[in-house]
Amino acid sequence: MPVRVLDNTTPSQVSGANSGKSSFQSCSLLGVGQTPLTPKIRHIEHGVPGFRVAFSGTQNVSSVQKDEAWRVNVRIQGCDLEHGYLCGSMEALNVPMADTPVVTFWEGEIVDTKNYTFFTGKWEATKEDDIRHWSKFPSFSPLLGQVEADGGKSLDLSNYPYIFMRWKEQYFVNVGTDCGLTIAGFYYICFSCSDGSISGFYYDPNSSPYQKLELKSTNDGRSGFSFSSYELQ
Numbered sequence: 001m002p003v004r005v006l007d008n009t010t011p012s013q014v015s016g017a018n019s020g021k022s023s024f025q026s027c028s029l030l031g032v033g034q035t036p037l038t039p040k041i042r043h044i045e046h047g048v049p050g051f052r053v054a055f056s057g058t059q060n061v062s063s064v065q066k067d068e069a070w071r072v073n074v075r076i077q078g079c080d081l082e083h084g085y086l087c088g089s090m091e092a093l094n095v096p097m098a099d100t101p102v103v104t105f106w107e108g109e110i111v112d113t114k115n116y117t118f119f120t121g122k123w124e125a126t127k128e129d130d131i132r133h134w135s136k137f138p139s140f141s142p143l144l145g146q147v148e149a150d151g152g153k154s155l156d157l158s159n160y161p162y163i164f165m166r167w168k169e170q171y172f173v174n175v176g177t178d179c180g181l182t183i184a185g186f187y188y189i190c191f192s193c194s195d196g197s198i199s200g201f202y203y204d205p206n207s208s209p210y211q212k213l214e215l216k217s218t219n220d221g222r223s224g225f226s227f228s229s230y231e232l233q
Contacts, residue, residue, distance in 0.1 A: 055198055057215035059092065061208065070094055074198070074215055084115030086165070089173065095181070103173040104183055111164040117151035118143075120166060123186050124205055127151075133188040133201050134164070136210065140190070165189040167200070182206070187213060 053076040058069045071093040079086040086108040093101045109116040118134055119127050131148065134140045139162040140147075146155050157163075169183035185204025191197075196217035201210050 054218045055196075055215035056218045057198075057213070059202075060212045060214075068096075072213065072215065081110070081112075084110040084112045086110065090167075090169065097181070098175065098179060100174065102175055102179065102181065104169040105171055105173055106167045106169045108165050108167045108189070111152070111157070111166075113153055113155050113157060116166070117153055118147045118164065119151040120186075123168065123203075125186075125203060129203060130188075133203055133210075136188075136201055137162075137164075137190040137199065139192075140164070161193045163191040163193065165191065189213075 055074040055076075057072055059072045061068050061070055073091040073093070074088060076086060076088040078088075087106065088108075089103055089105055091101050091103045092098075095102050111118055119130050131144075134147065135144065143152060143155060146152055166186055167189055168186040172179065172181075172183070175181075182204070185202055185207060187200040187202050189198060189200040198213070198215040200213035200215075202213065203209075
């Protein structure tokens with residue numbers, strides 16, 4: 001899930017790539033090859049319910065003391081491909097210390113080599129941290145050499161079958177900051193264009209390392225979905 005229990009335990013360029021900058025305008029972001037949704041509005045209503053693109057799965061929050069996983073729901077609320085931006089909510093359903101599901105609002109950066117590269121440059125993440133976490137995705141392997149060279153700036157990812165992102169939680173929606181959880185870290189995210197699945201790893205130097213997020217699209221019962229360069233109501 002988006003929220004993390006603090007844990008003090010320390011535990012070659014793609015074929016066809018060129019120097020052009022990818023904007024993903026020709027790609028259906030988070031699409032699974034089904035019926036696209038119709039764009040409704042041009043602005044993003046932060047925190048407003050009614051999102052249409054949904055995912056469900058688990059977040060492994062195990063530590064050296066115990067094995068633990070939380071059930072997680074994620075909803076995509078808005079997307080602006082021109083600026084490499086998206087946002088949504090995350091909900092953890094079985095957090096031991098919480099009486100109700102814990103919901104957070106997050107904002108994301110799409111690694112499009114125009115607005116954002118594979119190097120984070122903030123949130124206490126070094127280039128070495130970036131390489132270690134991205135390398136946990138098998139789909140990143142063909143990109144490793146170029147990313148090590150320049151953060152992937154010269155890669156053309158417009159037709160790559162995976163979309164890489166970072167998700168950073170901004171605030172708790174339904175609980176206070178004294179809930180015993182932290183949202184200080186962020187997620188390295190990989191989305192599969194072929195099946196709509198999402199995998200990710202949470203990074204926070206003060207939490208258990210490599211907490212894995214695994215999500216499948218649920219689509220709220222609709223026939224399909226995709227994104228273009230607009231936000232959804």
